[in-house]
Amino acid sequence: MDFALILFVLSVVTGVLWFYDVFKARKLRPKGAPDPWWVEYGASFFTVILPIFLLRSFLVEPFRIPSGSMIPTLQIGDFILVNKYQYGVRLPVINKKIIEVGSPQRGDVFVFRYPQDPSQDYIKRVVGLPGDKIEYINKRLTVNGVDVPVTPVGEYVQGIDAETRLTEKLGDVTHDILNNPDRSDEPGSIPHPFSENCVRSAKGLICTVPAGHYFAMGDNRDNSADSRVWGFVPDENIVGKAFFIWFHIDNILPFPKGVSFDRIGGFK
Missing domain, CATH: 2.10.109.10 (Umud Fragment, subunit A)
Structure with a gap:
């Protein structure tokens, strides 16, 4: 599979999770509660994957x-x-x-x-x-x-x-x-x-x-x-x-x- 396509899909998926966590889920979690697995293994990678995708693309x-x-x-x-x-x-x-x-x-x-x-x-x-x-x-x-x-x-x-x-x-x-x-x-x-x-x-x-x-x-x-x-x-x-x-x-x-x-x- 095209590596650019893989990066694009990963950027979209992790981006959706990141935005959901930042603007909604994080506000609903009890103070001091650990991040759920989908944040740790999904949303947290968005800020790494997106710059790589943009750098390679443009x-x-x-x-x-x-x-x-x-x-x-x-x-x-x-x-x-x-x-x-x-x-x-x-x-x-x-x-x-x-x-x-x-x-x-x-x-x-x-x-x-x-x-x-x-x-x-x-x-x-x-x-x-x-x-x-x-x-x-x-x-x-x-x-x-x-x-x-x-x-x-x-x-x-x-x-x-x-x-x-x-x-x-x-x-x-x-x-x-x-x-x-x-x-x-x-x-x-x-x-x-x-x-x-x-x-x-x-x-x-x-x-x-x-x-x-x-x-x-x-x-x-x-x-x-x-x-x-x-x-x-x-x-x-x-x-x-x-x-x-x-x-x-x-x-x-x-x-x-x-x-x-x-x-x-x-x-x-």
């Missing part, structure tokens, strides 16, 4: 990186913070935008609900804005007919594979990406809305981003299932902008290991 929300699709920018086991208001204030649970504040920009790293299964949260980099023409041919990215500049910076060993590490400038953001010269440029695809906006070939694909949608890609270009595979990200699926690493653990179960504090900080 300010920042923590996430853990579960896959390597954003390597080298984000590693598996990074714990990150996501700005919930930078792209607009949204109602919790239903994710309905009620106040326009800003919108994703090229180069942003953002969290969104996976279009094929909104119960899952994904994190990728914004590559294409509504109306953009995106070309990814022979591992080279072009936006609106302009090549995105890249500079090779060396090798990156990932398991048994040696990836090419490049510095890419996307919009105003400079970041590193990985390419595997031995991988195909066409990652395959699954049926998705606006699939007619894309033309595919063995060399890659060309897509026009529909209104109200975004084209997202992982920095680990040949190890990322992204908009090249499952399509565009609708604006209503956006959760927020990722901006800070606050902790790192290589593995949680069965035993934590590889705890690292040197990754703490902001990232691009």
